[in-house]
Amino acid sequence: MILPPKTVPITIKRGVSGGASYEETFDVPYTEGMSVLDAVVWIRGHVDSSIAFRYSCVNANACKECMVLVNGKTEYACTARLSLEGTIVGPLENKTLIRDLVTDIVPPKENLRVILSGSGR
Numbered sequence: 567m568i569l570p571p572k573t574v575p576i577t578i579k580r581g582v583s584g585g586a587s588y589e590e591t592f593d594v595p596y597t598e599g600m601s602v603l604d605a606v607v608w609i610r611g612h613v614d615s616s617i618a619f620r621y622s623c624v625n626a627n628a629c630k631e632c633m634v635l636v637n638g639k640t641e642y643a644c645t646a647r648l649s650l651e652g653t654i655v656g657p658l659e660n661k662t663l664i665r666d667l668v669t670d671i672v673p674p675k676e677n678l679r680v681i682l683s684g685s686g687r
């Protein structure tokens with residue numbers, strides 16, 4: 567019988583808009599079926615409270631706020647599973663970076679700044 571590892575590595579691409587970016591790797595306690603979001607929540611709660619990420623519904627796949635790149639593919643962090651060999655998580659590359667895993671995902675027509683500035687207010 568092969569036991570799952572006690573911890574798995576997860577690398578998070580971090581940085582702020584217009585600033586230098588860097589990668590940080592954390593060893594996260596592993597439980598079977600654990601999602602990428604579970605790991606990031608654990609890191610923020612136990613290791614580094616400064617990691618920025620966004621989520622709302624958690625596993626309902628309804629809010630779409632947790633979209634990130636997982637090993638180079640666009641995924642929902644709440645449904646993407648951790649890889650035992652390691653997982654690399656980064657912000658969406660086709661969106662404006664705000665900080666760490668948070669990007670501006672608001673559709674342009676729903677962006678309040680655009681609406682207000684376009685209305686002359």
Ligand code: FES
Nearest residue numbers: 624629630632644
């Ligand atoms: S947290 Fe809502 S879709 Fe992932």
